[in-house]
Amino acid sequence: MFSPAHIARFNELETPFYYYDLNLLQQTLNACKDAAAEHDYHVHYALKANFNPKVLQAVQATGFGADCVSGNEVLAAVDHGFDKRKIVFAGVGKSDREINAALDADIFCFNVESVQELEVINGLAGAKSKTARVAIRINPNVDAHTHHYITTGLEENKFGINTWQLHDVVSTLKTCPNLEFTGIHFHVGSQITDLDVFKNLCIRVNELHEWFDRQQLPVKVLNVGGGLGVDYYNPDTNTVADFKNYFKIFKDNLLIKAGQEVHFELGRVLVAQCASLISRVLYVKNGQKKNFLVLDAGMTELIRPMLYQAYHHLENISKQDIDQAVTVNYDVVGPICESTDCFRTDVAMPESFRGNLIAIRTAGAYGEVMASGYNLRNRVQSVYWGQQELQGI
Structure with missing residues (x-):
């Protein structure tokens, strides 16, 4: 889904954003x-x-x-x-x-x-x-x-x-x-x-x-x-x-x-299927019972998991920076001041680090259109891949 050219360009962009293929x-x-x-x-x-x-x-x-x-x-x-x-x-x-x-x-x-x-x-x-x-x-x-x-x-x-x-x-x-x-x-x-x-x-x-x-x-x-x-x-x-x-x-x-x-x-x-929400790991919090990945995207960008208990596949796409063989179970959460601001709990992912890019897949429907400015968050932006180039607005 994501080529090295995608990842290189994504690393140059401010997250979070919706990526459209x-x-x-x-x-x-x-x-x-x-x-x-x-x-x-x-x-x-x-x-x-x-x-x-x-x-x-x-x-x-x-x-x-x-x-x-x-x-x-x-x-x-x-x-x-x-x-x-x-x-x-x-x-x-x-x-x-x-x-x-x-x-x-x-x-x-x-x-x-x-x-x-x-x-x-x-x-x-x-x-x-x-x-x-x-x-x-x-x-x-x-x-x-x-x-x-x-x-x-x-x-x-x-x-x-x-x-x-x-x-x-x-x-x-x-x-x-x-x-x-x-x-x-x-x-x-x-x-x-x-x-x-x-x-x-x-x-x-x-x-x-x-x-x-x-x-x-x-x-x-x-x-x-x-x-x-x-x-x-x-x-x-x-x-x-x-x-x-x-x-x-x-x-x-x-x-x-x-x-x-x-x-x-x-x-x-x-x-x-044509869109993913691209986010970045802000912090990794390791506890005795829970490990948390804190992303810079949250329920203000994609509310479906919080509203409908909807499943979205999560993928660490910073493959060049991580060992895919080492996995850790994380609660993947957002930065919003609400306990419900959680994408998935206890999900096995490659060990992840601050700055890694996380793709939240299949987000083209009821994602961007339901975004909000709660917590005075900036409105989420979109970028597009088409005709062999990535464009931002």
């Missing part, structure tokens, strides 16, 4: 695009995973649409050249300001999550003499078998409309002259590695699809969301996800009628 990013985007094209599927990139400008530039150039969950994400997609006809706006709590901005941008569709939201969008669209295209986000009550913080498709979650509310949805749609019903939308969770989850989703989509047809509301778009996971444990061997088998699940199990489109909203799986 733009070549790997493009390889991943191309693999997804090619696999989706086999079935004429439409892919929208979920901006919440990573809205780094160079990432957005690459995604837009590949031809994907944009899945947005805030008004500012909608504006960012527009500013980065995404086709407005490929921008969708989801989210359980869209403000009037955000809805108006999306109406002004004439985006493709709002993914609506409550009856009241339908009424609000109808009123705001009517005030502008516009018609808003809407899809109904339905809670399919499908268990994603993932961390409970990133499960979104169960009845206990705040997202989507439960099936017992659908009669109210139909009644409301038929009384809202400024809404155009385009389809139905689903999203059951994130970091899903069990493909049977998507088979179960297809079964529910088929049932609900038929239900809407019986209500004389023909479905033009089936939006099945995203959620495909990545391999955090083996970033160098399972670098690009198996998009062919992922899309084949839907090809084999989803009932599609003539003229219908199938849309996906993928985020993590497109960007996670």
